[in-house]
Amino acid sequence: MSRLYRNPGLRIVFYIAVAAVLVALPFAVDATLGRTWVRILDVALLFVMLALGLNIVVGYAGLLDLGYIAFFAVGAYSYALLASPQFDVHWSFLALLPIGAMVAAFFGVLLGAPTLRLRGDYLAIVTLGFGEIIRIFLNNLNRPVNITNGPQGITLIDPLHIAGASLAKTHTVVGIQVASVHSYYFVFLACAAAAIFISVRLEDSRIGRAWVAIREDELAAAAMGINTRNVKLLAFAMGATFGGVAGGLFASFQGFISPESFALLDSIMVLCMVVLGGMGNVIGVALGAVLLTALPEALRYAGPLQQAWLGTVYIDPSDLRMLLFGAALVLMMLFRPAGLWPSSIRRRELAAPREPAGAEGADVPR
Amino acid sequence: MLEVKRLEVAYGGIQAVKGIDLEVRDGELVTLIGANGAGKTTTLKALAGLLKPRSGTVLYDGRDITGKPAHELVQLGLALVPEGRGVFGRLTIEENLAMGAYTRRDRQVAQDFDRAYTLFPRLKERRRQPAGTLSGGEQQMLAIARALMSRPKLLLLDEPSMGLAPIMVQKIFDTIRAVAAEGVTLLLVEQNAKLALEACSRGYVMESGEIALADDASALLVNPQVRRAYLGE
Numbered sequence A: 001m002s003r004l005y006r007n008p009g010l011r012i013v014f015y016i017a018v019a020a021v022l023v024a025l026p027f028a029v030d031a032t033l034g035r036t037w038v039r040i041l042d043v044a045l046l047f048v049m050l051a052l053g054l055n056i057v058v059g060y061a062g063l064l065d066l067g068y069i070a071f072f073a074v075g076a077y078s079y080a081l082l083a084s085p086q087f088d089v090h091w092s093f094l095a096l097l098p099i100g101a102m103v104a105a106f107f108g109v110l111l112g113a114p115t116l117r118l119r120g121d122y123l124a125i126v127t128l129g130f131g132e133i134i135r136i137f138l139n140n141l142n143r144p145v146n147i148t149n150g151p152q153g154i155t156l157i158d159p160l161h162i163a164g165a166s167l168a169k170t171h172t173v174v175g176i177q178v179a180s181v182h183s184y185y186f187v188f189l190a191c192a193a194a195a196i197f198i199s200v201r202l203e204d205s206r207i208g209r210a211w212v213a214i215r216e217d218e219l220a221a222a223a224m225g226i227n228t229r230n231v232k233l234l235a236f237a238m239g240a241t242f243g244g245v246a247g248g249l250f251a252s253f254q255g256f257i258s259p260e261s262f263a264l265l266d267s268i269m270v271l272c273m274v275v276l277g278g279m280g281n282v283i284g285v286a287l288g289a290v291l292l293t294a295l296p297e298a299l300r301y302a303g304p305l306q307q308a309w310l311g312t313v314y315i316d317p318s319d320l321r322m323l324l325f326g327a328a329l330v331l332m333m334l335f336r337p338a339g340l341w342p343s344s345i346r347r348r349e350l351a352a353p354r355e356p357a358g359a360e361g362a363d364v365p366r
Numbered sequence B: 001m002l003e004v005k006r007l008e009v010a011y012g013g014i015q016a017v018k019g020i021d022l023e024v025r026d027g028e029l030v031t032l033i034g035a036n037g038a039g040k041t042t043t044l045k046a047l048a049g050l051l052k053p054r055s056g057t058v059l060y061d062g063r064d065i066t067g068k069p070a071h072e073l074v075q076l077g078l079a080l081v082p083e084g085r086g087v088f089g090r091l092t093i094e095e096n097l098a099m100g101a102y103t104r105r106d107r108q109v110a111q112d113f114d115r116a117y118t119l120f121p122r123l124k125e126r127r128r129q130p131a132g133t134l135s136g137g138e139q140q141m142l143a144i145a146r147a148l149m150s151r152p153k154l155l156l157l158d159e160p161s162m163g164l165a166p167i168m169v170q171k172i173f174d175t176i177r178a179v180a181a182e183g184v185t186l187l188l189v190e191q192n193a194k195l196a197l198e199a200c201s202r203g204y205v206m207e208s209g210e211i212a213l214a215d216d217a218s219a220l221l222v223n224p225q226v227r228r229a230y231l232g233e
Helices: A002-006 A008-032 A035-060 A069-082 A093-115 A120-140 A180-203 A206-216 A218-223 A228-254 A264-278 A282-310 A317-335 A344-351 B040-048 B070-075 B093-100 B109-119 B121-125 B136-148 B166-181 B193-199 B217-222 B224-230
Strands: A171-173 A176-178 B002-011 B014-024 B029-034 B055-060 B078-081 B154-158 B185-190 B202-207 B210-216
Touching: A008 A035, A008 A180, A035 A069, A035 A180, A035 A206, A035 A228, A035 A264, A035 A282, A069 A093, A069 A120, A069 A228, A069 A264, A093 A120, A093 A228, A120 A264, A180 A206, A180 A228, A180 A282, A206 A218, A206 A228, A206 B093, A218 A228, A218 B070, A218 B078, A264 A282, A264 A317, A282 A317, B002 B040, B014 B040, B014 B055, B014 B210, B029 B040, B029 B166, B029 B193, B040 B078, B040 B154, B040 B185, B070 B078, B078 B136, B093 B109, B093 B136, B109 B121, B109 B136, B109 B166, B121 B136, B136 B154, B136 B166, B166 B185, B166 B193, B185 B193, B193 B217, B193 B224, B202 B217, B210 B217, B217 B224
Parallel strands: B029 B185, B029 B202, B078 B154, B154 B185
Antiparallel strands: A171 A176, B002 B014, B002 B055, B202 B210
């Protein structure tokens, strides 16, 4: 890996190879595992965006947010309301994605402002409540005026259109059949790549360092001259933006959304992706998102496998699925507590000796 | 440099500072001593902009800074070394120092790294280590060095000797003198009254939120009241 960093020529080759693999991936998956798995791949890319957004709040700024899925919901509903028969408005996604991002950012600040003084468990509880409030609002905003259509959700949401072509249909591009899930894959891939790029740049910026300082010691950060209020609000807003864009894409991809898609469990799932992948490390978090999307799906094969190996299905795969998933999480945390691919700072923390390295004058902590 | 008039600060519903007057002149080294819970740290936090005063005025360099937030004050050259050091434990020493220069946009920051390393050679040896692996005394030095990175005119130090071994305390005070010799004005909050008074030119004694005594440090050192209450005689 280190040789890769030093040699710019090798690095370009490496990037081109990665890009080629990513472009070929949906076709290879389609040919081997089937179309369902291309769809799972699409969802995984959405979760990459979500996890990277939450990573800004939790990983960089150290603000534990248990209601993150609310921003995904806000983005999805912003898109759905303005591109569906619900109000008979059909705006272009080119306008709607920025709108969704801005609305989500607004809600991010809305959540951030009253919680500026809170940290840790207290913040977690408030954010958890916020997530539920958003979901319940969406559930009940059908009376007296019907805005969200309540628990029935919004149907017939417009698919993405690129250059006049609907992504919901199969197209033939330079002789290759590109199905809907494939087209969405490329759009999501581009967005996820943008999210990765922005995350990496943020991490290495003045703002990124301010976030880290706040995470480490908020009072000291303020004493360094960091405007802790604004910097924290910015973390919430930036994180929410990622969620808002992913939400809009999700709405267009599914064609149907309802408040049920944005439950507490989803918030927790995204948080697991961040923690499991390696809080603060962009590639780790993206990896965590892909793995945690794919793992529950892969465990669906537990039924057929039992059938094949043992003759009958002893344990219902739907029971086994969450059990194995939970066990996998526990094992992960036991053996790689800093995540699959920890950030350099976390690695350092774990590598550092517990006691301060003994210098002269054994300082007695009080 | 700093003029405080009838400063009152409430902290968590308790009025910790009950209308104090305080002055630090250009280039001075002044100490604020007193027992635990006398309101020393609250005073410093209010001066540094980390707490909003209830009433009173704070003049710094002739301008009214009462209630201004810390991030504006740092840019005006007023820096605080917080109680308990507050180093960023998982960041390296170099990164900690860089955080100290957060508000600066000039190109002389690199020079100031050298200055910090000259003042604290120990930090240079370990500059790529996480600050959390330093000993308490080294962390205190890092906290001071970090605050100096903002090029302060007035440095507020909160209990720099807290929890340190006697040899280290001595070193920290040597450092404080060296910083003062560079022309930085210092206001030092300390529980170690003897060392603080020996290092400073003037001193204030704080008792339950009020200034009980204010005098030259040499006079306070021989003051029977101070000797009985703070010097253990």
